[in-house]
Amino acid sequence: MPDRADDWNKAMAGARNGGGDLNFEAELFKAADKLRGNLEPSEYKHVALGLIFLKYISDAFEIQRVKLEKEEYADPEDPEEYTAARVFWVPEIARWSNLKANARARDLEITDPATGKPRRVDIGGLIDAAMEAIEKANEATLKGVLPKDYGRPALDKQMIGDLVELFSDIGMHEEGEETKDLLGRAYEYFLSGFAGAEGKRGGEFFTPRSVVRVLVDMLEPYKGRVYDPCCGSGGMFVSSEKFVEEHGGRLNDLSIYGQERNNTTWRLCKMNLAVRGIDADIKWNNEGSFVRDEFSNVKFDFILANPPFNVSDWWRANLEDDIRWSFGTPPQGNANYAWLSHIYHHLAPRGTAGVVLANGSMSSQQSGEGDIRRKMIDADAIDCMVALPGQLFYSTQIPACLWFLARDKSANGHRDRRGEILFIEARNLGRMVDRTRREFSPEDIEKIAGTYHRWRAKGADFGLYEDVPGFCKSAKIADIAKQGFVLTPGRYVGAADIEDDGVAFEERIADLKDRLSIQFAEGRALEAKIIEALSGVRVGE
Template structure:
């Protein structure tokens, strides 16, 4: 028999799959419950403020907003759930978009059963992608039917609007209608093949393993039903926004589930956002030589839109050596309708540099205005011994046992005359002197290529606990440009930022930079560069320091920010000691009262369950 707690979670997950709100009749049909069960669970959820009743002819319900930070006990018919805590900081507002995607994730993850996350990832993300392109097609198809029925069947009408053509047998409505059939796996595979056949840019991109015997077809049908319920609001742009966010959230959750392997295809959103906010890619060519699932490009597109720019003002180029990850990137960008030139080969950017082969209208090799990259840390098997005479090694031959300085020089080589780059690397890259790395770093510093160094807090990444840093490189520090701002002459200077104490824990093992953290770091960098409206830069002990090349030479060309920023100035406590003790004592007694109250509630719940003392 299904327990009340399980019914409650099923109710919440189903409501989330319908967009977070639904009429009573629609939700009742989706749950397939008796009326009495539905009303009983609904009433309990209203009483415990997990859902809110709505208006309307038949009545409706909606998920309640996330609660403030609090530990509490909830009771349903005498059966307490586990204490629940929220990770929100005191001044952090709830994010309904994340709550919505999280509820969908939990429902989808429950369907996974014993399937490995690395396999289930392609099942779920492939279906989300299929839902998006089908919704986009159907929306435009409906418009064309009203305007000109003949045009509705003209593939060119869709291509002109950057919408994929979706054959009838591949449309979501067809798959949804057949979701409970044993042949649903074959139907999904056929749909993927049909879409690839009619859309050259998706050739060899989509997953086509839904018919394999190991995939539970009942689970597949239920997952299709779940994704079918994603509420998209009005218009195709809303569809793109919702499904794009769901796709990105699922990527992050799969990365967390896969641990180290997950980090190979996903860079945490807070790190990507920081890179983008600092570089400000308003206009020009954006390049990532190890692009993973395309997160740098998605965030760059968001940045342009949020700052009133035109997405057509940036051209996106990327390369990925992992074929499976390349497919994820192509789908991720397609869901966002981001036009990008993403190359794949199994040799990688070092040995088969696809970007080097690109040519502009004048036939000359193109260069990147912005490069954002999170290459794998400290890789030792990159084949450097075969590239000793490479033109990219301007500052010295990188050691065959570590690719960190190969990545830095590869990236610098591809920068345009006023280009800037942001690169995530292991902390060791800032100070290592092994195998000639110290000499390469010295040469880069003396050539004035380094603009800024940021030491990051630990526990930011899924793939490693190795502390990381950000390198910001600039081709020309004399009179460069960033967006619409003219920059000051920064030659002979490097900005150091120590952000190791920033961020907040989101679980036991992982930390995230908050939006305020990213804003503080980026604003400091912009002010130091002399951007208009960024304010005046000042050194802040313990956080940031503008250092000269002479100072860096004195430190042996080591670029660790902690060596330069110094210790944080201690805050002066102006509160009178007696008043402070009185205040703290009162707060302590208040916490004691709350602890006593919670103990009483817990004891009462245990007593009702027959476990009283």
């Protein structure tokens, strides 16, 4: 494979030395992307991610198997020895060593896991049988989750074999946690890469990492129940667990719950969490969280959500008197305030939530949205508003905002901020990472989250928060009422202070006049030259 050798070797070198930032993931994605040929990213996504998942669970199985073989009374062939260690049981047909050995198979006889009868397959059919066998052996967790269409005639079997060989070197000689981290990072990076390639459609299943990090760093989900009512591919949950690990917490202190309406995206989420070793209760139904709330009687300590913006077809007649509409019935033509109401309803007595919504939600007066917003403000349901820059999302170029809701603004060890809302103007933050998309840097995230935490602080940090003109403002509800209960941060933070350079205002104006006079004179001279040139042109020649 000479045309892909360079990317291939770089990726494998990165994998063997531990990856190093994003070099390993980027090179691996580049090498894998070259293999897809004319296959659309939306279709190829499931091919590549399914194989990364297979590689992960097979590696985890083999590591546990080695441990069991060293134990005197353990049975390496007992599936319960694996499930007790939170490792998937992998039947022999599905072990990566078998897939790697048959990566170029064109006519292989296997025993069909579904029927128990022999049949002949190529590498695609072998992978389908592997997926089927894994689901059958782990029904409680994986039933209906894994892709099983690798054997279809339209799929290039040379490409599948190439992918199997590409992924074969990842983690093969690493310790368990290193293997999990490498494959988890690869899965997450591939999700991001496919979201970028798919554009708007890709944004429906993936929230950009830096946006998720802002939400997580502001809410700090150390302990309790975490919920996402439209969880996509599970990025909120992955970042929450990363946060706990980075700050020395215990992962067992966090319980994760989610719901997703799109079955394909739900399957991506289940695989994403499994690759990360994250235990979660993720529900799917095709009616969605409004019509069929899978956790109707559960309250959560933290809720993180990036709902689809401005959904117009969400309403059903049976929602008319729903208990969730405590601030008023949301308009039938836009689900933004339905999401806010649903999320607030599910907050525990001291719960907090972070929600991504379209900018219009901060100021809209249509169909009673202004009245609902006013009632939320009067009820002290809103803790903080953050205005985001444009071009952060794969699915839309329009600017969005973050709503932070709280059940009790005097609780959770925080300073009493009842009767106030913090406004953060972050539209000028972030940097362009490519021609169409912006991303927050770690410093940007710290600036936003740090401001919020100083505002909420008690104890030693009490009094450290200060309003910063042009960036943040703590506003009283009375001030917000004067603005017609509009929550756009720009209305409250004012203009940034201009640094005094010692030049008097009169001197600046005089200098500006001189420069304008020169530019006007140059413009007039250029105009005369153009007219002179045009006067010599004869029509019809």
